[in-house]
Amino acid sequence: MKWRSKIFIGAAILFVAANLYLLFKDNSKVARSLYVPQWTTAKEQNIRETMKTEGVTAPLEEQPVYYDERKGSFEGFLVKKGEEVQSGKTLFYYSTDNYEDAIAVLESERKSLENQLDALENKWDDLNDIDYDSSRSVLDDELLINDYSVEIDLYQTEVEINRLESEIEKYDEQIASIDKKLPQLEEVSDINGVVKSINQDLSNPVITIVSKESMVEGMLSEAEQSKVEPGMEVTVTLSNSNKTYKGSIQEVAHFPEDEPKVKKESEYPFTVVLDKKVENLAHGTHVDVKIVKKAVANAITVPYDSIDKAGKTKSVYVLENGKVQKQKVTTGLHVNSIQQIKKGLKEGETLANKPLQFQKGNPTFYTPMQVKKWEKNMYQDIRKKEMLKQLSKGFLSF
Template identity: 35%
Template sequence: MNWKKWTVILVGTLFMIGNLYLIYKKDSEIKRMSYVDTWTTVKKQNLVESQTDEGLITPVEEEYIYYEEKTGNFEAFLVKEGDQVEENTPILELSSVDIDTAISQKELEISRLEDDIAALEDNIDSLDDLLGDIESSITEENESSNTIMANSLEIEIYEKELQVSRLEAELEKQETVLASMDESISSLTIDSKIAGIVKEIRHDLNNPIVTITSNNLQVEATLTEKEISTFEEGMKVVITSGLQKDKLEGTISSISTLPKNEPKEKKETQYSYIIELDEQPSSNIPLGSNVNLKIITNEINDALTVSTKSIQEKGAKSYVYVMMANGTIERRQIETGLQLNHVKEIKANAEEGEKFVLKANTLKNKTKFYTSLEPKKLKKKDFKEMGKRKALKTALKGFVS
């Protein structure tokens, strides 16, 4: 053996002999120290609390096409069940027998919308004038009452401007329909408003005579009255399916407060909730297929965590024993948070990297502690990296301590 190996053996042997002497010496200080057998380290982790469920793939929306005799006589369906259609695909063809009547009705409707918009705009102008008079006449004596009146007028003006915006949007829509009627005076068609699949056609002409389901998918699931308080809109959801290789991600977009079925006494009422997908699936998933859900009910990123075995509870308070750098144990009260399995979040009074006692022969605040020497963990390269001077200094420091 060379001198390096002998140095390692000698330091280890002296250290063990010194420890044995201190332990068995009468009135030894070691007997008044805490022997720490095992400990744990405070770490940063992402804590995710979740709940599993099952759901069904459903379309985001369905379009219902209605047939009204006053718009023209029915001629033919231009699609069949199962057809894939795009937005503005012709669905129905109507004859032009009553097209003139339909155009007249549409023109009357447009005229009514224009009159309503004009009346509202006149009303807004009057309110603006009144608001200007009030604002110009505000003095210290009437400031409070005039300010209230001015605020009230501003709210009323805003509401009427919203009404004008809605009516203008409806007017634009009706003018578009009228232009379409004029362009196809000999033949009138009803087009789809969404891209999707023709789900149902009613050849008996009972409304809705055509149902189209959209290509965009969502997930619909059910929860009980006990679960409804634990779910919130905006919660993240991970969706898996045997028909989709990759996991899908989504968000709970709505939770219905109306019962899914007729409520019955002594039976749990069920409610439905909708999950909006962040991205549509890359492969086709049939409508109505089953999927597995993982709802993220609580998520904490970069939480300080520690093993629950290191925490002692006393009433509503939590304590840990910290192995301090000066060789003593400190009893410290901490604030805890979320617990997952055998790990618990520490919300206050702890730092990453601190070591908490898991098992010791005795625990007392401000007492010194020692741990077992593990020669197997003494490696030649560690001493080499430290250098002879530092290795010797460290060993002597241990003996003196």
């Protein structure tokens, strides 16, 4: 038998014998030691609590265009279904004949008033040119009456001039009002997009314009609706594809999509706005939606199963310098098998994967021998005496 095999067998026998002796010895420290089969370390990482649902792409904007018969008669469409249009593009015209006729009538009446005003202004100038002697005797009754008559005529003429000026001003306002309507006798697109539909029978909306940019629409259950809020981060993934896009919740409806029924769960619409414009993304494309409900950056985390829960008190079992220390912690976000530690633990600290059982104090611990991790080069160059010395030291370190 080779010497290495003899050393290994001897070490194994010595290990078993030493452990049995220490285990059954009175007041043995090993009896108060804890076996820790698995351990881990506190890590710093970003964690997110997410919720998955489904959605479908839809136009980011939609402009319904209405025909208003009060503006005039319809003159015809200037766009076709499927045509791409820019903001400001004329979609259709109204007839302007009625408006132009109304302006002509108002301008004719205004011209008549202006002629009357010119005549009165000439009369007023003539009355002012009449020269009379203010030093005339009050005994000259005939002259005095004549002077009073001129003054009254001046006053009446001035009143009539003011009235005509006011009337002419009203006509100006009416004409200006109709002039403002003339540019409105054409309907234009307010957005850059595509003509989605045209109703040739002039039923409203007579034209619908949709933007080429997309958003995402979906439905939430009653339980989900209360947990989703506008502004939450969203990742959108195209179905059967690896392409993903970032966005955020734009709106969550407070009223169900359909009329509520007692025996049927309600569904609530929600919309997602994408951060960037996606080229060539057809409306109606099905997508997977992942909503980030909560997120913590640079969180200290441990396995959720490592937490010992006793009422409101939560603890972990820290392994340090061969001792076990039960340490109280304050927990935060819990996501799947990961638990955030807000207070009581630092990154890199070693702890047991599962809660440990002991009465008090800080007992020592021992872990399983990792035989599979032994390699020949670990002991190949070690002298026999040194190997035995180290093995004995390890066995008796309890």
